Amino acid sequence: MTKIIPKISNLSFDLRYISDMAMKTPDCLRSDLGELNYPVPEVIRQKLKELADQQIFSYAPTFGDPDLLRAIRQFEEEKIKHFGSPAILVTSGGQAALFAALNSLLMPGDAILTDAIYYPPYANLARIAEAELINTSLETLDNARLSENIKVLLLNAPNNPTGKVYDQTTLVQLARLAREKDWIIIEDAVYSEIYFGEKPVSITAYCPERTLVINSASKNFCMPGMRIGWITGDESLISAIAKLHRNMNSCPNTLFQKVLAGFMPESTEYFSGLRIEMQKRRDAVMQLMDELHWYYQKPAGGIYLMCRVPGLTDTLGYAEKLIKDHGISLMPGLFFGKSEDQLRICFGALTMEEIAQFGKRLKYSLV
Numbered sequence: 001m002t003k004i005i006p007k008i009s010n011l012s013f014d015l016r017y018i019s020d021m022a023m024k025t026p027d028c029l030r031s032d033l034g035e036l037n038y039p040v041p042e043v044i045r046q047k048l049k050e051l052a053d054q055q056i057f058s059y060a061p062t063f064g065d066p067d068l069l070r071a072i073r074q075f076e077e078e079k080i081k082h083f084g085s086p087a088i089l090v091t092s093g094g095q096a097a098l099f100a101a102l103n104s105l106l107m108p109g110d111a112i113l114t115d116a117i118y119y120p121p122y123a124n125l126a127r128i129a130e131a132e133l134i135n136t137s138l139e140t141l142d143n144a145r146l147s148e149n150i151k152v153l154l155l156n157a158p159n160n161p162t163g164k165v166y167d168q169t170t171l172v173q174l175a176r177l178a179r180e181k182d183w184i185i186i187e188d189a190v191y192s193e194i195y196f197g198e199k200p201v202s203i204t205a206y207c208p209e210r211t212l213v214i215n216s217a218s219k220n221f222c223m224p225g226m227r228i229g230w231i232t233g234d235e236s237l238i239s240a241i242a243k244l245h246r247n248m249n250s251c252p253n254t255l256f257q258k259v260l261a262g263f264m265p266e267s268t269e270y271f272s273g274l275r276i277e278m279q280k281r282r283d284a285v286m287q288l289m290d291e292l293h294w295y296y297q298k299p300a301g302g303i304y305l306m307c308r309v310p311g312l313t314d315t316l317g318y319a320e321k322l323i324k325d326h327g328i329s330l331m332p333g334l335f336f337g338k339s340e341d342q343l344r345i346c347f348g349a350l351t352m353e354e355i356a357q358f359g360k361r362l363k364y365s366l367v
């Protein structure tokens with residue numbers, strides 16, 4: 001047995017611990033991972049068959065398939081208007097974009113500022129980049145107490161797990177601080193098309209010159225297994241990120257890049273349907289919470305709802321028990337930062353029928 005201690009030893013599997021347990025549990029109603037249970041359009045499936053028959057199995061260009069890059073420019077049209085002429089890099093999902101961006105931009109000892117409640121891999125990504133993760137309320141930032149080491153502001157809206165979006169006052173204030181303190185802003189917008197009401201404003205409207213926007217096919221297009229994402233922004237920053245990304249993945253999946261390029265320009269109607277369905281599911285889960293008298297904040301977008309169970313402290317133990325004894329899964333709040341007493345339900349992962357069934361099992365677990 002080797003005595004070598006792996007460099008990566010202080011990371012956790014966070015969400016995957018619960019989802020792996022749920023996956024192995026027969027008949028478990030799963031609202032753990034952020035996977036949308038929503039049909040992939042027929043045209044995508046057709047296109048995939050067509051392209052497979054054409055034997056498209058080669059490497060893709062370093063920055064991405066030219067057709068997909070054109071489609072992304074159109075998809076991100078509003079942000080591109082603010083940017084002027086940004087560069088785009090197609091990545092192997094939003095996760096690879098986050099990894100490549102943070103690791104190519106940060107020096108050991110730098111800090112990342114993010115919201116009090118955040119997507120759990122941010123903590124692991126910070127550790128890998130040897131950076132500190134500072135998680136605090138972005139709406140009530142105390143300017144004087146901000147660390148000089150902060151180099152990146154990591155904004156995620158609609159937020160995973162809270163479903164929160166930021167109002168204009170907060171965005172303007174954050175943009176002003178970013179300029180004053182010379183931060184790079186990374187806007188993680190992987191839920192950008194899933195909102196319930198006004199379309200959330202991007203910080204690129206106030207501070208485009210120092211913002212990088214990340215998006216992906218995983219949530220907006222309901223295809224997490226496709227592993228296609230992208231990052232947009234200043235050319236010199238994107239070039240550095242591309243050099244790291246090229247060494248992580250020779251290139252993102254070529255066939256799927258072409259499939260997405262074909263569908264993206266005709267996706268407007270699909271998004272309207274997706275939003276209507278997600279809002280129905282959100283409302284059904286909110287109704288369930290009301291019946292249980294569990295406190296929650298109404299999600300403005302995304303596919304999750306965070307709730308607080310009166311008197312509950314061990315959310316991990318509770319989540320494990322719900323899987324083992326009642327065949328329902330959700331995520332314990334302790335993975336998400338300052339939310340140790342909360343639970344995350346992914347309503348996007350459950351159909352309306354499954355939400356009804358989930359509610360029955362949850363109520364039964366409480367008697």
Ligand SMILES: Cc1ncc(COP(=O)(O)O)c(C=O)c1O
Pocket residue numbers: 034092093094095096119156160188190215216217218224228229
């Ligand atoms: C906020 C956020 N960012 C990034 C990702 C990564 O998404 P993917 O790598 O599947 O594109 C996720 C996935 O859950 C997420 O919730």
